[in-house]
Amino acid sequence: MAGSSANDAFVAFERVQxxxxxxxxxxxxxxxxxxKGEFLTMLGPSGSGKTTCLMMLAGFETATHGEILLDGxxxxxxxxxxxxxxxxxxxxALFPHMxxxxxxxxxxxVRKIGxxxxxxxxRRALDMVQMGKFDGRRPAQLSxxxxxxIALARALVFEPELVLMDEPLGALDKQxxxxxxxxxTRLAHxxxxxxxxxxxxxxxxxxMSDRVAVFDDGRIQQLAPPDVLYEQPxxxxxxxxxxxxxxxxxVVQEIKGDTCIVKLDGGEVIDAKPVNxxxxxxxxxxxxxxxxxxxxKDRLKPGAHTLxxxxxxxxxxxxxxxxxxxxxxxxxxxxxxxxxxxxxxLRPGQQIDIGWLPQDCRALDA
Amino acid sequence: MTDGLANQGTGxxxxxxLLTTVDxxxxxxxxIHAEAxxxxxxxxxxxxxxxxxxxxxxxPIGQMLHRSVHNDGFxxxxxxxxxxxxxxxxxxxxxxxxxPPGSEIDESAYAALAADMVVLKKERAAGQAGTRINYExxxxxxxxxxxxxxxxxxxxxYKEAIIAIDPDWENPExxxxxxxxxxxxxxxxxxxxxxxxxxxxxxxxxxNENRQVYVKLFQRTLILSLVITxxxxxxxxxxxxxxATLPLRYSNLLMILVLLPFWTSLLVRTTSWMILLQxxxxxxxxxxxxxxxxxENRIQMMYNQxxxxxxxxxxxLPFMILPLYSVMRPINPSxxxxxxxxxxxxxxxxxxxxxxxxxxxxxxxxxxxxxxAVGYYITPALVGGADGQLISNLIAFHMQKSLxxxxxxxxxxxxxxxxxxxxxxxxxxxxxDNLKLG
Numbered sequence: 001m002a003g004s005s006a007n008d009a010f011v012a013f014e015r016v017q018x019x020x021x022x023x024x025x026x027x028x029x030x031x032x033x034x035x036k037g038e039f040l041t042m043l044g045p046s047g048s049g050k051t052t053c054l055m056m057l058a059g060f061e062t063a064t065h066g067e068i069l070l071d072g073x074x075x076x077x078x079x080x081x082x083x084x085x086x087x088x089x090x091x092x093a094l095f096p097h098m099x100x101x102x103x104x105x106x107x108x109x110v111r112k113i114g115x116x117x118x119x120x121x122x123r124r125a126l127d128m129v130q131m132g133k134f135d136g137r138r139p140a141q142l143s144x145x146x147x148x149x150i151a152l153a154r155a156l157v158f159e160p161e162l163v164l165m166d167e168p169l170g171a172l173d174k175q176x177x178x179x180x181x182x183x184x185t186r187l188a189h190x191x192x193x194x195x196x197x198x199x200x201x202x203x204x205x206x207x208m209s210d211r212v213a214v215f216d217d218g219r220i221q222q223l224a225p226p227d228v229l230y231e232q233p234x235x236x237x238x239x240x241x242x243x244x245x246x247x248x249x250x251v252v253q254e255i256k257g258d259t260c261i262v263k264l265d266g267g268e269v270i271d272a273k274p275v276n277x278x279x280x281x282x283x284x285x286x287x288x289x290x291x292x293x294x295x296x297k298d299r300l301k302p303g304a305h306t307l308x309x310x311x312x313x314x315x316x317x318x319x320x321x322x323x324x325x326x327x328x329x330x331x332x333x334x335x336x337x338x339x340x341x342x343x344x345x346l347r348p349g350q351q352i353d354i355g356w357l358p359q360d361c362r363a364l365d366a
Numbered sequence: 367m368t369d370g371l372a373n374q375g376t377g378x379x380x381x382x383x384l385l386t387t388v389d390x391x392x393x394x395x396x397x398i399h400a401e402a403x404x405x406x407x408x409x410x411x412x413x414x415x416x417x418x419x420x421x422x423x424x425x426p427i428g429q430m431l432h433r434s435v436h437n438d439g440f441x442x443x444x445x446x447x448x449x450x451x452x453x454x455x456x457x458x459x460x461x462x463x464x465x466p467p468g469s470e471i472d473e474s475a476y477a478a479l480a481a482d483m484v485v486l487k488k489e490r491a492a493g494q495a496g497t498r499i500n501y502e503x504x505x506x507x508x509x510x511x512x513x514x515x516x517x518x519x520x521x522x523x524y525k526e527a528i529i530a531i532d533p534d535w536e537n538p539e540x541x542x543x544x545x546x547x548x549x550x551x552x553x554x555x556x557x558x559x560x561x562x563x564x565x566x567x568x569x570x571x572x573x574n575e576n577r578q579v580y581v582k583l584f585q586r587t588l589i590l591s592l593v594i595t596x597x598x599x600x601x602x603x604x605x606x607x608x609x610a611t612l613p614l615r616y617s618n619l620l621m622i623l624v625l626l627p628f629w630t631s632l633l634v635r636t637t638s639w640m641i642l643l644q645x646x647x648x649x650x651x652x653x654x655x656x657x658x659x660x661x662e663n664r665i666q667m668m669y670n671q672x673x674x675x676x677x678x679x680x681x682x683l684p685f686m687i688l689p690l691y692s693v694m695r696p697i698n699p700s701x702x703x704x705x706x707x708x709x710x711x712x713x714x715x716x717x718x719x720x721x722x723x724x725x726x727x728x729x730x731x732x733x734x735x736x737x738x739a740v741g742y743y744i745t746p747a748l749v750g751g752a753d754g755q756l757i758s759n760l761i762a763f764h765m766q767k768s769l770x771x772x773x774x775x776x777x778x779x780x781x782x783x784x785x786x787x788x789x790x791x792x793x794x795x796x797x798x799d800n801l802k803l804g
Contacts, residue, residue: 058703058707059706059707060703060706079706079711079712080703080706080707081706081707081708081709081710081711081712081715082709083707084709085707086707086708087703087704087707087708089700089703089704090700091698091700093698093700093701093703093704095701095704095705095719096723097722097723106705106708106710106718107708107709107710110708110709110710110711110714111709154708155707155708158708158709164707
């Protein structure tokens, strides 16, 4: 999926900019192509421009500059009802004065589909989300999860090729959210629908998507499959925003191929992988995932740099142990270890040496 | 109660079905006892309002309804100084009781009348009794006073003697009216309120065509109120929508403009309309000045139905805007967006999604405006002229000018009944739970 070219692009944003007030840009020069059948998530903090992008694609906002293409055709001047895009809203937006069946029937009615075919499609869509028995209910008589299922069925019932979802699981509790995350991805893949999903929940983005576009400040900071995004963040915003992360500031001393040596502000020297640093003397912020920190010396490469650390706190979390360390003057350094039978449980006050494989420690922009 | 806990009668094995508290009291009794104090206190708090409503609202309406079917002006006179109530027209009442409707008015009837006239003269009640008959046959008051003045001179045969005083006594209609007035409880006023009367045989029939006013006026009131309700709806809907969708700081400013008329006296608003609408008024002057109208062809915009409709539509507009606004404000814009994304044109999205959700507001606004319009008084009185008068103007006329309070009460009761029927219909069709006033 990641290797999609502009040729097979089903959805394409070309140099799209959006401003509401003519003074500030909410979306700055957005370029994005999606192949058919992809599940793409727009992830970012609120105000990062992700929802605006979705609304431009749906037709509720117009792009101030640039072109949005759907299946090769520019859609800037096509009104929303002619775009044939299914949409699921955060508050479900089920019509309160209609029953579930009437809600699902609505997109078919406005498309002038005959009654028997309509009923057949409504029934199939309801079965698809396991809500077959609820056709006569009103939205107010359903729980949040049920309402979201109906909203999903309504967005799919007229068989759109593209479905947009605007934080559809935001209002649900954790367990229900996980169930529905799985259901949505399963449906999207089974039906072969192209999906654009907006969320600010990184777990949701990682578990559901083929690719994730991380938005910040009106730009896509990184567009990559979840594993690449997590393991190889391109800049410190992505590293910070996705998952937990330990950071240390320093200066690049030496770059040798795909490793570099960074001198931290405290004077310690560590190995790292240069990502967006280019020459010695540059300031950098190195980033390492808590689960990639190693304190068993046998597992480190010979000659690898290590750092002295003091255990501040040990937190038992069931499946993992979370240990807080003081490293290079930073006492918020987190190490996560799996709860395995042979796992060491560190005690507060203990002095240890920590290290890591150079490719896990990424030297990013400061 | 120190323990609010209840269990299934652990200490009371004999009665397993009855829930009891732990020390064996029946649960219901315990609950009533526990809440009695709070209920008493709540009752004392609402007591002043309850009394106020009873004294100033329920009692007068009850009295009005009673007055619409009860008028004893023909059979009892009250000395306002002493409060002593003396029966009058006793003999004639007795004659009416003995002779069924349609009986010939014979000498015995005139004899009874003559005897009663003597009492009327003595009690100085001829005017009062005559007024009661005068409600239905004009000129009767003077007939009674004139006859009572000469009561002492009457001698048998009474028929000739009385007719000699005034030949109007021969009018059979007069006797029908006196018969109905001889009982305090009567439907006469309700009949009069719908332009009906009893003929000499006691049958109910329509009054003379040139005296039919009330039905026409009820109709006009109904039609004008419907027109006004419709106009306020047409004008208020877009305004309410604008208010509901604008950002709060703009909508608050606009809301002040909507509410501004509320803070102005009704009289001031009505007279402003008079200044605008009269034939030498602002609108006509402006149109003549712009050359749209000739000076001779100034449009008559007030002292007719147009004036009533224009002024009342303006005055009642906020009562439509506010319920609509309160219903529209919480409608999430994502409903219409959802409809659009599902393939509906903006018109279909409005018609099928937005509009149905505003129906409770339309119902509330329409009911409010209609009920207010049906009973409106000051505005039609000032700008309505002759054919812009509504039924309440006539009620006021009977209260203040003709002093026929019973007829006024009957008209008002019919109006009240009509509104209650409409309210009931509304409840059946739309459901009163759907009413949203704010």
